[in-house]
Amino acid sequence: MSGDGGPAPEARPQPASAVSPQQPQQPQKPPGDAKSGTGQATASASPSQEAAAPASPGSPQAAAPQGLLAGKVVVIDPGHNVGNFQHGAEIDKQVDIGTNRKECDTTGTTTNSGYKEADFTLDVSRRLRTALEARGVKVVLTHQADRPFGPCIDERARIGNEAKADAVVSVHADGTAAGNRGFHVILPAKVKGGAADTSAIVGPSRELGERIAGNFTRTTGSAPANYLGGGTGLVVRDDLGGLNLSTRPKVFIECGNMRDANDAALLMDPQWRQKAAQGIANGIIGFLGG
Template identity: 70%
Template structure:
């Protein structure tokens, strides 16, 4: 998700806490405190990175001659093709808790450009229903990545006793639109919602960041009741993501904290339950792409995000 371009309008920053270091957070996950407020009114839509297209063809469909990583083999992905409905929760510490995982984009979006270009109301304005997402230079798409991580997270969280629902499981022709993604979490009365993404920023931009909802009260959007709880959720996810994956926070947004606040994302603006986005890395950087295309690393990413959710739900 890119923050550059003519529509990017950074907001005044709050006083900063000291930048996060990996060593500190590995010892104290709660060290990820503070964030920088960004407002990009009219910018890219939810999960839309610097090269995430809302029209035309997918960001990448074929490996390029200068591919940065090999495309994962089928054995890298968990064999989890259950239908998109919550399984009966097992007994465990999260029994009775509902988690909604929102895998960003849809592998078939590029075949439905008219539908995903349709504008929807996000409270602060109108944005495209969805985008195609980005991809590595080798052609591994963000939509494939997010669904794979979502499956891994579902397995981990269900073992903790949670009831888990996905906003999409490769079971629909496109979307859902960003407003519907928010409604799915709201309707489920989710205790936590996480939207999984990977960024499409320039080469040399590395690291993950968690996006928190800013206070919005406009039209159909009122995030004020969920700002504090979403911040808590995001901080716990960021701390655990560092601890499990060893990845550093973004070097291009967030001032080293791994936390960014935005007011222009419909998936956050329209949520009535605690929700955050996570950009797990930059698909356009060769070093980050090598991690994102690794099944072993995606398992760590799923574990780190899930551990953050568990920490949040257990208090």
């Protein structure tokens, strides 16, 4: 979940032509943020055969997109960290997100059977990296569970800023009530306060989010969320430090609801996770002009 350390506010639905949604349920305020659950994980699943393969050197059709994307930088932010639940005092410390202060990080949610969001986000992020690198993109991960906890949300934003990323995507899964299904992409609201000023990234972040949403539903077959976003698959939020502090085009994607049995079955399936990674990659590639 992308609570950034707190419960999600009522989403403000935004229109998006990039998605062909299912008939949505009436939007509603999500229940409390389940990111306060525990989370420790290992990314043990290996990429499926659907993983994007590097282009053949002799293929002129594949060489052109690689050239177009050469020099492009994408930062991938696997939500939470497998060790966060062991470092409650550290991740509870407040950090400045410009408009207010929030927890350094949260632990993330789990499925009812115990599959951790931190497992999911790191696995999908690694698959996403492979797909993008196959197209010539330079990829930076904010972490690989190679640190005891975190990074804090302000550091996650700073990593993207300092990399001068052409796009930043934070990978998550939601933790709301059973029956709430589907994915949604979170876009930055226009905020200004302290170190936060999203005025320059609101437009390009929306384009990035629309492209990811459209490609995600086409590649995975998953519908936009039926519980927020008005069926568009897009939600604008002004309370996420990872978005507020970003100076680069950035979105969060909640790939499904870990607390719904049907969504959870998809999220735990390595083949579906490969499709999810490819859908996100396709959206990023389109945004980058590849």
